Amino acid sequence: MTRRGIVLLALLGLLLLVAPLVADRYVVSVLTTVLWFAYVGQAWNVMMGFSGLLSLGHALYVGLGAYASAALFVHFGIGPWLGLWVAMLVAMAAGCFIGFLGFRFGVRGVHFALLTIAFAEVARIGFDHMQWLGGSGGFFIPVAGDVGNDLLNLRGSPTLFYYVILALVLGALALSRVLLHSRLGYQWLAIREEPEAAEAVGVDLFRARIAAVAVSSALTALGGVFQAFYFNNLFPEQVFSMGRSIEIILPAIVGGIGTLIGPILGAFILTPLGEGLTFLIEVSGFDLPGLKQLFYGVALVVIVVFRPEGVWPWLARKLRLVRAPGESA
Amino acid sequence: MTALLHVEKLSKRFRGLKAVSDVSFSVPQGSIVALIGPNGAGKTTTFNLIAGVFPPNEGTVHLAGKPITGLKPNRVCAAGIGRTFQIVKPFGQLSVEENVIVGALARERSVAAAREHARAVLDRLGLADQAARPARSLTLPDRKRLEVARALATRPTLLLLDEVLAGLRPTEVDRMVEVLRDLNRREGLTILMIEHVMRAVMALSDRVVVLDHGEKIAEGTPSEVVADPRVVESYLGSEDI
Numbered sequence: 001m002t003r004r005g006i007v008l009l010a011l012l013g014l015l016l017l018v019a020p021l022v023a024d025r026y027v028v029s030v031l032t033t034v035l036w037f038a039y040v041g042q043a044w045n046v047m048m049g050f051s052g053l054l055s056l057g058h059a060l061y062v063g064l065g066a067y068a069s070a071a072l073f074v075h076f077g078i079g080p081w082l083g084l085w086v087a088m089l090v091a092m093a094a095g096c097f098i099g100f101l102g103f104r105f106g107v108r109g110v111h112f113a114l115l116t117i118a119f120a121e122v123a124r125i126g127f128d129h130m131q132w133l134g135g136s137g138g139f140f141i142p143v144a145g146d147v148g149n150d151l152l153n154l155r156g157s158p159t160l161f162y163y164v165i166l167a168l169v170l171g172a173l174a175l176s177r178v179l180l181h182s183r184l185g186y187q188w189l190a191i192r193e194e195p196e197a198a199e200a201v202g203v204d205l206f207r208a209r210i211a212a213v214a215v216s217s218a219l220t221a222l223g224g225v226f227q228a229f230y231f232n233n234l235f236p237e238q239v240f241s242m243g244r245s246i247e248i249i250l251p252a253i254v255g256g257i258g259t260l261i262g263p264i265l266g267a268f269i270l271t272p273l274g275e276g277l278t279f280l281i282e283v284s285g286f287d288l289p290g291l292k293q294l295f296y297g298v299a300l301v302v303i304v305v306f307r308p309e310g311v312w313p314w315l316a317r318k319l320r321l322v323r324a325p326g327e328s329a
Numbered sequence: 330m331t332a333l334l335h336v337e338k339l340s341k342r343f344r345g346l347k348a349v350s351d352v353s354f355s356v357p358q359g360s361i362v363a364l365i366g367p368n369g370a371g372k373t374t375t376f377n378l379i380a381g382v383f384p385p386n387e388g389t390v391h392l393a394g395k396p397i398t399g400l401k402p403n404r405v406c407a408a409g410i411g412r413t414f415q416i417v418k419p420f421g422q423l424s425v426e427e428n429v430i431v432g433a434l435a436r437e438r439s440v441a442a443a444r445e446h447a448r449a450v451l452d453r454l455g456l457a458d459q460a461a462r463p464a465r466s467l468t469l470p471d472r473k474r475l476e477v478a479r480a481l482a483t484r485p486t487l488l489l490l491d492e493v494l495a496g497l498r499p500t501e502v503d504r505m506v507e508v509l510r511d512l513n514r515r516e517g518l519t520i521l522m523i524e525h526v527m528r529a530v531m532a533l534s535d536r537v538v539v540l541d542h543g544e545k546i547a548e549g550t551p552s553e554v555v556a557d558p559r560v561v562e563s564y565l566g567s568e569d570i
Contacts, residue, residue, distance in 0.1 A: 189422075194419070201406060202406040203435075
């Protein structure tokens with residue numbers, strides 16, 4: 001990245017840091033949603049962007065993480081900071097199982113994507129019938145009274161949640177960068193580009209792919225934990241829905257699959273536009289259900305046609321935020 | 330010379346079609362052996378059987394006396410065999426240096442050590458000045474050299490080269506021949522190569538194995554092989570060598 005790029009990103013980071021001090025509650029809630037999608041977009045990017053594994057059922061890991069941590073909290077009084085490890089393990093186990101089925105039996109490409117959808121759908125139907133977790137009627141985390149900001153139990157004001165999700169986004173960004181420049185990261189990229197050639201230079205395809213699924217599912221589950229404690233209610237129809245899976249992948253596609261900044265930028269483009277559209281429709285008095293989904297669909301088509309590599313690589317080149325290939329530091 | 334690679338009665342069938350049938354040969358340590366034959370002779374299938382892309386129906390492969398038959402490609406690489414592909418397979422979006430780093434990581438645990446080794450290999454193959462370029466932007470000759478560099482970075486004891494000279498201009502062929510000869514003579518690297526460019530085969534190989542319709546029809550020194558009537562009839566024809 002160029003000096004200009006670093007300065008610009010640092011400024012944006014600073015803006016995000018002070019945003020709750022100057023913005024009203026609505027803006028903070030929209031920013032929290034933006035950051036949540038930026039976070040889960042980064043988690044999905046580890047699988048698709050780094051390793052070339054298309055998952056269209058990432059809502060499964062959000063849901064497993066959310067339900068695991070919420071159940072531990074409600075039924076056993078175990079707080080989210082402990083519960084998140086269980087949530088991540090549960091999602092990781094599910095991801096590794098799906099990965100095992102896919103990679104061991106040669107289910108690749110679109111068929112692997114269908115496998116991920118199938119598991120998310122099975123989970124949705126299954127959780128719909130689990131009365132211990134509220135079934136289709138929903139599972140609720142009791143909202144305590146005015147306890148102030150209780151970070152230990154993740155109870156508190158929207159500002160608290162804003163800073164938690166901001167920390168998660170920055171943490172995921174740092175982790176993605178470390179992973180991408182690690183031995184495993186290089187192996188992921190090689191598999192994404194040419195699996196046969198990667199295997200010929202010693203990469204164990206099965207292990208590397210399982211590692212990608214494990215990291216991605218665990219990170220996504222963490223997003224689920226946040227969702228459970230932020231919204232305090234979970235409905236299988238929403239949490240595990242196909243629509244949610246699509247919403248998770250859109251930021252990375254719009255921003256730039258396989259890039260570090262892409263999923264974050266994509267979330268900052270899509271979510272405010274979607275929210276703005278919803279707001280405009282509400283104030284205009286029209287009842288147009290599904291308009292947001294239509295907007296997402298149009299946005300996807302526009303990106304695929306005009307910027308198939310995503311907005312970030314194009315923007316970074318235009319604004320000279322990254323060095324051109326071969327340009328010295 | 331002791332055999333580094335020994336292939337014994339190797340056979341492979343694809344839905345009843347015999348692609349390789351009862352093929353046996355050895356590659357002595359420190360030598361260059363060429364595998365030649367007409368299209369469809371089973372050369373690349375033989376390479377794939379050695380490299381572990383698929384297991385043979387019959388036969389064995391030994392590297393330095395150890396069986397490697399049916400091992401997966403990554404394990405074959407770990408055993409000491411590096412390979413290139415007939416249709417080059419660069420990691421297109423990665424830089425040239427990153428391509429070679431992936432190869433170097435087969436032996437190195439740290440990325441820093443792999444990068445250092447990759448730079449040395451790129452320098453050796455004359456690709457150092459292109460290190461930062463995306464691999465997809467390279468010309469065909471440079472892509473071929475990158476294939477060799479990536480395979481070399483795995484520190485192989487045996488290098489399998491699948492038509493690395495195909496599609497190159499005569500000057501580029503000479504350049505690559507020089508690189509391969511240098512690797513063989515100065516570093517003692519053993520090479521098994523599939524090649525159609527007979528000028529290069531004659532210039533480089535210590536021995537030549539000829540396949541036709543999946544069977545070995547001749548084996549010997551380059552001059553012995555080109556004088557063999559079966560080889561002339563099935564492959565060389567009246568072509569001037």
